[in-house]
Amino acid sequence: MTEFPIRAAAIDVGSNAMRFLAAEFLDHSTWVDLEAQRVPVRLGHQTFVTGRLDEGAMTAAVATMASFRRSLDNLGIGEYRAVATSAVRESKNGPELVDRIRRECGIRLETITGTEESRLVWLAIRARVDLGDLPWVAMDLGGGSLEVSQISRTGIAWSESHQMGTVRTLERLGGDEDEHKLQKLMAEYVRTLRIPDRKEGETLGGLLATGGNIETIAELAGALPDERGAARLSMEAYRRTVKMLGRMSVAERMSELGLREDRADVIYPAGLIYGRVADLVGVDELWVPHVGVKEGVLLDCLDDIVGPRVRASKIEEQAFAGSIALGRRFRFDEAHHRHVARLALSIFDQLGDLHGLGVRERRMLLVAAALHDAGQFISYRRHHKHSLYLIYNSDIPGISEDDRPMTALVARYHRRAEPRETHYLYRDLGPDDRGTVARLASILRLADALDREHLQRVSAVDVGVDGDAVVLEVEGHGDLLLEHWAFRKRARMFEGVFDCSVRLAVRQPLTRRGGL
Numbered sequence: 001m002t003e004f005p006i007r008a009a010a011i012d013v014g015s016n017a018m019r020f021l022a023a024e025f026l027d028h029s030t031w032v033d034l035e036a037q038r039v040p041v042r043l044g045h046q047t048f049v050t051g052r053l054d055e056g057a058m059t060a061a062v063a064t065m066a067s068f069r070r071s072l073d074n075l076g077i078g079e080y081r082a083v084a085t086s087a088v089r090e091s092k093n094g095p096e097l098v099d100r101i102r103r104e105c106g107i108r109l110e111t112i113t114g115t116e117e118s119r120l121v122w123l124a125i126r127a128r129v130d131l132g133d134l135p136w137v138a139m140d141l142g143g144g145s146l147e148v149s150q151i152s153r154t155g156i157a158w159s160e161s162h163q164m165g166t167v168r169t170l171e172r173l174g175g176d177e178d179e180h181k182l183q184k185l186m187a188e189y190v191r192t193l194r195i196p197d198r199k200e201g202e203t204l205g206g207l208l209a210t211g212g213n214i215e216t217i218a219e220l221a222g223a224l225p226d227e228r229g230a231a232r233l234s235m236e237a238y239r240r241t242v243k244m245l246g247r248m249s250v251a252e253r254m255s256e257l258g259l260r261e262d263r264a265d266v267i268y269p270a271g272l273i274y275g276r277v278a279d280l281v282g283v284d285e286l287w288v289p290h291v292g293v294k295e296g297v298l299l300d301c302l303d304d305i306v307g308p309r310v311r312a313s314k315i316e317e318q319a320f321a322g323s324i325a326l327g328r329r330f331r332f333d334e335a336h337h338r339h340v341a342r343l344a345l346s347i348f349d350q351l352g353d354l355h356g357l358g359v360r361e362r363r364m365l366l367v368a369a370a371l372h373d374a375g376q377f378i379s380y381r382r383h384h385k386h387s388l389y390l391i392y393n394s395d396i397p398g399i400s401e402d403d404r405p406m407t408a409l410v411a412r413y414h415r416r417a418e419p420r421e422t423h424y425l426y427r428d429l430g431p432d433d434r435g436t437v438a439r440l441a442s443i444l445r446l447a448d449a450l451d452r453e454h455l456q457r458v459s460a461v462d463v464g465v466d467g468d469a470v471v472l473e474v475e476g477h478g479d480l481l482l483e484h485w486a487f488r489k490r491a492r493m494f495e496g497v498f499d500c501s502v503r504l505a506v507r508q509p510l511t512r513r514g515g516l
Contacts, residue, residue, distance in 0.1 A: 008077065008305065009301070053091045062105065360403065446487065469503060
C-alpha cells in the first residue's frame with residue numbers, strides 16, 4: 001500500500017503557455033505546491049491558420065520541457081503526467097513535437113481530446129467546489145478551444161469541445177481587436193454552442209468558469225477567493241470589467257493593469273466568449289474556482305499512484321456514461337446496448353487468460369458495445385459502418401485519440417465482414433492493434449448474438465474452457481432459437497481469432513412453483 005506523503009507533477013502544454021506544477025500530497029485531497037511555472041510559449045501561433053506548429057515555437061517548447069525535466073529530477077519526482085491540448089492535437093506536425101520531447105527530454109507527452117480536458121477540469125473543480133446534488137455547467141477556455149460541460153459531483157453528463165479559443169480568435173483576426181469584427185466572430189461562435197435544456201423545475205447549481213483569463217478578470221473585478229479558493233463574480237461586475245478592457249489598448253492593459261503581454265492581448269476576446277456562454281446559460285454570477293487542467297492532471301496522477309484499479313474503474317464509468325449520452329442523441333435502443341455491453345464485459349473478464357488484454361482494451365470494448373448499433377440512426381443498411389463513423393468522429397471520455405480508431409473498428413466488426421487489410425482505419429493499424437481489434441470484435445459478436453431479438457432473454461453467461469473448446473453456458477428465458485442461430489453464425493470469427501471451437505449451452509433459470 002502506498003503511503004503519504006507522495007510527490008507528483010503535472011505538465012500542461014497549452015496553446016498559449018506551458019505550465020508545470022509539482023506538489024507533495026499529504027493525503028488524498030491535500031497538497032503543498034513544491035514548484036509552479038508558467039512559460040509563455042505560444043504553440044498556437046500560426047497553428048490555427050496554417051495547420052502546423054511554428055518551428056520557433058517548437059524549439060522553445062522543447063527547451064521548456066527540458067527545464068521541466070530538470071525540475072522533476074531536482075525534486076526527486078518520478079510520477080508525473082504531461083498532456084498537450086488543441087494546438088498539438090490539431091497540428092499536422094504535432095507528433096513530431098511529441099517525439100522530439102520524448103527523445104531530447106525523456107518526457108512522455110500525451111495528446112488529449114477535448115473531452116479528456118473536460119474530465120481533468122472536472123476533477124480539479126470537484127476538489128475545490130462543493131457541487132452538492134445539483135447539476136452545474138462548466139466552461140474551460142484555453143488558447144485553442146472552449147470546453148463546455150454539464151457536471152455534478154458524480155461525473156460529466158455531457159461535454160462538447162468547440163474551436164473558439166483566445167489565440168485562435170486573435171489568429172483569425174490577424175491580431176486586430178476591431179470591435180465590429182470581434183462581435184461578428186463571437187456571433188459565429190455562439191451559433192455552434194449548444195446548452196441542453198434543463199428539465200422542467202430543475203435547478204442549476206451555477207456556471208463555473210476556468211482558465212487564466214477568467215481568473216484575471218475576477219481579480220480585476222475585485223472578486224476574492226473564499227476559504228476553499230473559489231471566487232463568485234457577479235455578471236454586473238463582470239460586464240463592467242470586460243467593458244473597461246475593451247476601451248484599453250494592449251499596451252494600456254500592460255502598463256496600467258500590469259498584465260503580461262501574452263495575457264493582455266487575449267483577455268478581451270476571452271471576456272466576450274465567457275460572456276456569450278453566460279448569456280446562453282442565463283446566470284447572474286460566475287463561479288471562478290482558480291483551478292484548471294494542470295490541477296486535474298495532478299489529481300489524476302495521484303489516483304494512478306494510490307489506486308490504479310480505482311482510477312481505471314472511474315474512467316470506465318465516465319466512458320460508459322458518455323457513450324450512453326451519445327447514443328441517446330441518435331435514438332438508439334438503450335436497453336439492448338446496455339445489455340450487450342454487460343454481456344461483452346462478462347465474457348471479456350472470464351476469458352482474461354485467453355485474450356491477455358487489460359483495462360484499456362476493456363474500456364474500448366465497453367464503448368464499442370454501448371454504441372455498436374448507433375449507426376442505425378443514419379440507416380439500418382450498413383449501420384455497422386455508420387457506427388464506426390459516429391464513434392470515430394465523437395469525443396468520448398476515457399477514449400484517447402490513439403484508441404478511438406480501434407474502438408470504432410470494434411463496433412464496425414460486430415457484424416458482416418471480418419477485418420481486411422484494405423478496410424478504412426484498419427489498414428493504418430500496426431499488427432498489435434489489429435490483433436486487439438480482432439479479439440475485442442470477436443467477443444462483441446458473441447455478446448450481440450445473445451441478444452439477437454433485443455428482448456434481453458439471456459440474463460447471465462458463464463464461460464468455461466473444455467479441452468480446446470470455449471463453452472458459454474447461459475441462463476435464459478424461452479427457447480432462444482434465434483440466439484442459437486445468431487451465435488453459431490457469429491462464433492466463426494471468435495474461433496478463427498483464438499484457434500478454438502466455441503459452443504453455447506443453455507440452462508433454464510429455477511422457477512418457484514406454488515405458493516409464496
